[in-house]
Each structure stands twice: as structure tokens, then as C-alpha cells.
Amino acid sequence: MSKEQKAPSVRAIPDPLINPESKRWWDAAGEQRLLIGACRDCGKHHFYPRALCPHCMSDRTDWIQAGGAGVIYSYSVMRRGAPAPYAIAYVTLDEGVTVLTNLVDCDFDALAIGQRVRVVFRPSAGGAQVPVFTPA
Amino acid sequence: MSIRGKAYIVGAFEHPTRLAPDKSVAQLHAESARGALMDAGLSKDDVDGYFCAGDAPGLGPLSMVDYLGLNVRHIDSTDVGGSSYIAHVAHAAQAIAAGHCNVALITLAGRPRSEGSSGTQPRPTSANVPDAAFEFPYGLATANGYAMCAMRHMHEFGTTAEQLAWIKVAASHHAQHNPHAMLRDLVSVEDVLASPVIADPLHRLDCCVVSDGGGALVVTRPEIARSLNRPHVRLIGAGESPKGQRGGDVDLTWSGARFSGAAAFEEAGVTPADIRYASVYDSFTITVLIQLEDLGFCAKGEGGRFVADGNLISGVGRLAFNTDGGGLCNNHPANRGGITKVIEAVRQLRGEAHPAVQVPDCALAVATGIGGQLGTRHGAATVILERE
Numbered sequence: 001m002s003k004e005q006k007a008p009s010v011r012a013i014p015d016p017l018i019n020p021e022s023k024r025w026w027d028a029a030g031e032q033r034l035l036i037g038a039c040r041d042c043g044k045h046h047f048y049p050r051a052l053c054p055h056c057m058s059d060r061t062d063w064i065q066a067g068g069a070g071v072i073y074s075y076s077v078m079r080r081g082a083p084a085p086y087a088i089a090y091v092t093l094d095e096g097v098t099v100l101t102n103l104v105d106c107d108f109d110a111l112a113i114g115q116r117v118r119v120v121f122r123p124s125a126g127g128a129q130v131p132v133f134t135p136a
Numbered sequence: 137m138s139i140r141g142k143a144y145i146v147g148a149f150e151h152p153t154r155l156a157p158d159k160s161v162a163q164l165h166a167e168s169a170r171g172a173l174m175d176a177g178l179s180k181d182d183v184d185g186y187f188c189a190g191d192a193p194g195l196g197p198l199s200m201v202d203y204l205g206l207n208v209r210h211i212d213s214t215d216v217g218g219s220s221y222i223a224h225v226a227h228a229a230q231a232i233a234a235g236h237c238n239v240a241l242i243t244l245a246g247r248p249r250s251e252g253s254s255g256t257q258p259r260p261t262s263a264n265v266p267d268a269a270f271e272f273p274y275g276l277a278t279a280n281g282y283a284m285c286a287m288r289h290m291h292e293f294g295t296t297a298e299q300l301a302w303i304k305v306a307a308s309h310h311a312q313h314n315p316h317a318m319l320r321d322l323v324s325v326e327d328v329l330a331s332p333v334i335a336d337p338l339h340r341l342d343c344c345v346v347s348d349g350g351g352a353l354v355v356t357r358p359e360i361a362r363s364l365n366r367p368h369v370r371l372i373g374a375g376e377s378p379k380g381q382r383g384g385d386v387d388l389t390w391s392g393a394r395f396s397g398a399a400a401f402e403e404a405g406v407t408p409a410d411i412r413y414a415s416v417y418d419s420f421t422i423t424v425l426i427q428l429e430d431l432g433f434c435a436k437g438e439g440g441r442f443v444a445d446g447n448l449i450s451g452v453g454r455l456a457f458n459t460d461g462g463g464l465c466n467n468h469p470a471n472r473g474g475i476t477k478v479i480e481a482v483r484q485l486r487g488e489a490h491p492a493v494q495v496p497d498c499a500l501a502v503a504t505g506i507g508g509q510l511g512t513r514h515g516a517a518t519v520i521l522e523r524e
Contacts, residue, residue, distance in 0.1 A: 013273050017262060022269035036384070047384035048270040054383035074291070074388055076283035076335045078275065081256025088280045090386055097384030100271050100512070113291045130273050 011086040013102075015126040021051055024063060026128060032121045034131045035063045036097055047097035068119035069094050069136060077108045091117055091133050102132040140403055143229035143240075144361035144370045145521065147176030147354030148482040150460075150475075152316050154467060156348040157250045161193050162203045164245030164350040164469075169204060172352035177364050178239060183354075185210040185237030187228060189220035191246045191470040200243065210237040216378065216515025217507025218417060218472035220244075221353070223517040225478060226374030228355040238357055245350030246470025253346055253471060255279040256334060267381075267512065278419070278471075279343060281511030283335035285388040286422035290337060292389055292437065295425070297337055299440035301328035303421040304341050304464050306448035311461025313490040318345045319465040342421040344462075349469030351479055367486040368524035373406070375399025380513040389437075391506055392516030393430035401432070404520040406500060408432045413484045413495045414455055415477035417505035418462040424448075427504055428455075431518070450493040459484065459493035474505040478519065485523040499523045 018026050025048075028035045037049030041058035049063045075089035087103040089111075103111060104122060116136040121129040149171030151164060159167075165188070173179060186208045192200050197211040210231050214223055221244055228240035255278035261268040289295045305325055311317040323341060331340040361368055377392035377399075401407060408431055416424045425439035433455060434442040447453035460466045460480040463473040481501040483489045489498075501521050508514040 011275065014275075015273070017265075017268045017272045019263040019266075019269055021266070025269065045384065047381075048267060050266065073386060074284040074288040076280040076287055076337075078256065078277065078280045078335045079333045080340075081254055081277070081279075081334070082275070086275055088274055088276060088284065090284060090388070092386075098381070098386035099384070100274055100276065102274050113288065124273055128273075132274075 008084045011082060011084045013122060013124040013130050015124045016128050016130065025049060029121065029129045029131055032129060034066045034068050034119045036066045036093065036095055038062045038064045045095050045097050047099050066093050066095050070117060072111065072113050072115045072117055073098050074113060075103060075111055087111060089133065103134065104132045105134045137233060138403055139226060139229035139233055139374060140372045141358070141370055142233040143355050144358060144368055145225065145353055145478070145482050146356050146361050146364050146366050147172035147178065148479045149175050149352050150467065150479050151245065151350040151469065153349050154316065154318050154347040155249055156247055161245055161247055162200065164247070165192065165200055165243045166204055168245055168350035168352035169241055169243050172241070172354045176354040176366060178354060180204070180206065182239045183241045184208050185228060185231055185240035187212045187224040187240060187242040189213060189244065190215040191244055191472055208237070216517065218419065219474045219505030219507035219515050219517040220472070221475035222478060222503055222505045222519055223376050225353065225355060225371060225519050226376065229371050229374070232355065232357050238360060240355040242353040242355065242475070243350065244470055244472055244475045246472065247348040248471045249346045249348045255343060276512065278509065279338060280335040281509045282420045282422055283338045284511050285426065286337050288388040289422065289426065293440065295440035297329055298325050299444045300342055300421040300425065301325040302444045302446070303418065303424045303448060304328050306446060307418065307458055307462045307464040309449045310459045310493050311465030313492040314461045314466055317461040317466040318347055338420060338422070344419050344464050344468045344473065346471065347467050347469055349467055351469060351475035353475065353478055369482050369485045369521055370524050371519055372522045373400040373404025373520035374518065376515065376517040378513070378515045388511060389426070391426050391430050391510060392514060393427045393504055393506065393518060396516040396518040397431035397504060400518040400520050406520065411500055411502050412456060413459070413481065413498050413501045414457050415481045415501065415503040416457050417473045417477055418458055418464045419473060419506070421464070423506055423510060424457065426510070427506060431502065431504060450495060456493065456495050459489050472507070474507065474517065477503040477505055481521055485521055
């Protein structure tokens with residue numbers, strides 16, 4: 001167990017991989033805002049946000065701020081192969097889209113599908129603000 | 137145009153190695169190719185079509201055609217991960233039916249075991265991959281993506297860890313007869329549940345092996361197949377279907393096999409009730425369960441009950457699966473299990489499986505696979521094969 005005691009208790013978040021299309025999402029995250037895609041033509045939300053709507057291919061997409069609340073759709077705690085256990089999850093936002101994320105600041109053994117969560121922001125290794133979720 | 141009956145698998149070879157620190161990836165491709173051509177009774181100079189996927193080094197078919205010294209007039213490097221080679225069988229049949237080639241060679245090889253690959257580590261990606269911008273920081277590896285599918289399936293349908301474990305138990309029953317299998321020990325449901333949790337709810341024994349190795353297939357037109365001294369295994373149906381996150385409408389309980397399977401069965405004119413042997417890509421136990429449901433062997437949500445109590449063990453259950461031991465026990469070369477699925481189906485149809493696991497008078501078989509990541513974006517491919 002000594003090896004586990006020396007290991008960090010919280011996984012370090014890698015820096016995001018950002019391209020010209022996704023930069024605005026990360027710029028918003030830097031202001032602690034979570035963006036999702038919304039289409040002016042078909043009216044549907046989408047995630048991840050992108051220049052052309054994945055539902056109707058309209059180029060009239062907006063990147064709107066989500067309320068930041070949702071429920072756990074599914075999750076898994078990685079118990080092996082990482083310096084510290086971490087929880088990956090899909091969270092279904094109240095706006096209807098489901099996003100891949102991490103669950104933090106929680107008892108990994110008490111997580112449950114359907115649990116209410118809210119977005120929080122945690123710094124990556126290089127200081128980017130990364131949206132993750134925690135029990136509401 | 138249907139590919140039904142337009143092409144036959146006349147060569148199938150699984151490289152016997154599971155650890156190849158002293159061989160190159162191209163060499164393993166070539167050794168697999170030679171094995172499949174020898175199995176068919178054909179030579180390199182007969183090959184005029186070549187198929188490979190992302191495991192092939194360099195510029196895929198350009199590097200490999202040159203390395204192998206082939207003189208081909210048709211190439212295809214469709215890459216949908218581990219199910220690519222199942223799709224390649226169908227693509228080869230399409231090319232043959234269209235007159236673009238007569239003898240198609242499909243190869244796979246890789247050395248993930250020697251190179252230290254692990255399903256607990258995120259795969260390399262780049263900023264140009266559109267999803268990476270929104271996913272990379274979260275640590276999606278192979279194991280935890282599939283684990284989320286299992287977690288959701290359990291939540292919606294009451295599937296249990298014990299039921300998933302039965303899939304591994306069945307694979308181990310088959311692997312004990314395969315001298316090349318990495319894991320030949322029989323395991324019990326209790327053994328699976330006692331193995332360490334890798335990513336909730338999947339245990340170590342819910343995960344496939346990491347092995348070096350390779351495999352190859354030779355597909356040809358009916359006239360050539362009938363001129364060769366091998367049993368006649370013909371393709372009668374095929375389907376393929378990619379599935380992703382659908383703009384945020386994520387549903388982890390079903391796979392593209394829902395569509396690839398339906399298309400393949402429709403083209404073949406048979407139903408799951410006609411099938412006694414199935415090769416089902418088993419990257420993880422949950423991968424098998426979801427595909428069996430999606431192919432129609434049982435209703436959605438009934439997979440746990442279907443696989444329990446030895447129902448996938450040859451000679452015991454309703455549906456023999458992966459009688460070579462599958463990826464769970466035998467081999468998962470290049471971290472891509474599609475080609476070994478087709479190879480074991482061919483063995484079954486030829487009557488060349490190990491006698492302890494051979495399905496009596498096996499005349500129909502399905503081989504199906506999921507490539508990529510079941511939890512995010514994957515490609516399903518299904519073929520139905522018949523002994524003529």
C-alpha cells in the first residue's frame with residue numbers, strides 16, 4: 001500500500017487540444033462558462049458544438065451558455081493504470097445534450113446514475129479551466 | 137447489387153505468435169499473408185487486390201504492397217478499428233463482383249504487447265480530431281469507455297456482473313483446447329468477480345488480452361474457389377454501420393450492430409434462429425452482450441439472461457461463440473480483433489475447429505465486430521458465411 005500512499009490522490013488534468021473551431025469553447029471555459037451548440041434553423045441543441053449543425057447542416061449555429069446542471073447518464077471509476085483513480089462520465093444537461101466529462105470532489109463509491117450534478121471548473125496542468133461536474 | 141454468393145473465403149491464417157519482440161509489424165503482416173495463401177493453395181502472384189487497415193505501417197497499402205512485392209490492381213484501406221477486417225471481407229466481395237480483382241488478400245498485424253500498450257491508457261490523438269477538443273482532458277481510455285456502456289446497461293436492464301462474467305467463462309472453456317491461446321486456464325464466475333476492478337463495473341477478466349500477432353484472409357471469386365482443394369466457404373450477407381454520439385443524443389445500450397446485423401441477415405436470407413456458431417468481437421464482455429442483443433439473438437435488455445449458465449459454450453449452450461477462446465482468452469493482435477473473428481468462423485464452417493469445440497455440421501456462421509470505441513464512436517461490421 002505504500003506505493004498508493006505516495007501516489008497523488010487527485011488525477012492531474014491534461015491540457016486540452018484546441019483547434020481554431022473549438023477555441024471559442026475553451027475561451028468561454030476560461031471565463032467559467034460551459035457552451036453547447038444551438039441551431040437557429042432546426043432549433044435543436046447539439047454537443048459538442050461545431051460550426052455546422054450535426055442535425056440539419058445549417059451554418060447558422062450559436063454557441064450558447066448552458067445552465068450547468070444535469071444528471072449522470074453513466075460513469076466509470078478507473079481503478080487501475082492511472083496514478084490516481086478518476087471518474088469519467090456522461091452527464092445529460094438540462095438542455096438535453098449529453099457530454100463526456102469527469103466527476104470530481106465526490107465519493108467515488110457513492111456515485112449513481114441519475115444523480116444531479118453541476119458544472120465546476122478545474123485547472124489543467126498548464127492552467128486551462130476545464131469544465132467538470134460535481135454532485136449538486 | 138448484392139454480394140450474396142459472389143465471393144468465397146479460401147484462405148485463413150492466424151499467426152501463432154502472441155509475443156513477437158524480435159519481429160517487425162510488416163514482417164508479421166507478411167508471415168500472416170504467406171500463411172493464408174498457403175492455406176488457400178495460391179501464391180503471391182495470384183493476388184490482385186490488397187486490403188489493410190490502420191495497423192499497417194506507413195501509408196498502409198502503399199507500404200505493404202511494396203514490402204510484400206505484390207502486383208495488384210485494387211487496394212482498400214478502410215479503417216474502422218478492430219472491425220475493419222470484417223468490413224474488408226465484404227469490400228473484397230464487392231470488388232470481385234465488380235470485376236476489380238480476382239484474388240483479394242486481407243492482412244492485419246501488430247505488436248501492442250511488445251510495445252507496452254494498455255487499455256487503461258488514453259489513445260494518442262490530436263487537435264484536428266474534432267471530438268478531441270471536448271474529450272481529451274477527461275481521460276477516456278479503452279476500458280473506461282466500454283465500462284460506461286456496461287454501467288448503463290446494468291442500470292436500464294438489471295444486467296449483472298455475474299452475467300457478464302459468464303461470457304469470459306465460456307471463452308475460457310474454449311481456450312483450454314487452443315494450444316496457442318494466451319490464457320488457457322478455465323475460470324469461473326467467481327474468478328472473474330474476484331479479479332481486480334479495472335474500470336467499474338469491469339474486472340480484469342472482463343477485458344481481452346493484449347497480444348502481438350497477426351492474421352490474414354484470402355477472398356476470391358466462385359470459379360477460382362471451386363478450382364481449389366479447400367472447403368467452400370462463401371459470403372452470403374454483409375452489413376456495416378458507424379455509430380457516434382449523434383450530436384449529444386448519447387445512448388450507450390446499443391451498437392451499430394443493430395444495423396450491420398440486420399443488413400447482413402436480410403441479404404443472407406437467414407435469421408439468428410438459424411445460427412449455431414457466432415464469432416462476436418470480445419474486446420470486453422459487455423461488447424459481446426450488446427452485439428448479441430443487437431444482432432437479434434435475444435431482445436434488447438435480455439442479453440444478461442441469454443449469456444448466463446453456459447449458453448455460449450460449445451456443446452453446452454444454444455449458441456457457441458468464439459471457439460478459439462476469442463480476444464478474452466486467445467488473441468487480440470494489434471488490439472484489433474476482427475480478423476480472428478472471421479478466421480474462427482471459417483474454421484467452424486470447414487470443420488477444422490478443435491474437435492472439443494467444433495459445432496456439429498456447422499453450415500452457417502456469423503462474424504461480427506465493433507471497432508473504435510463502443511462508448512463514443514465505433515464502426516460495426518457483420519458478415520454471414522455459409523458452407524456450400
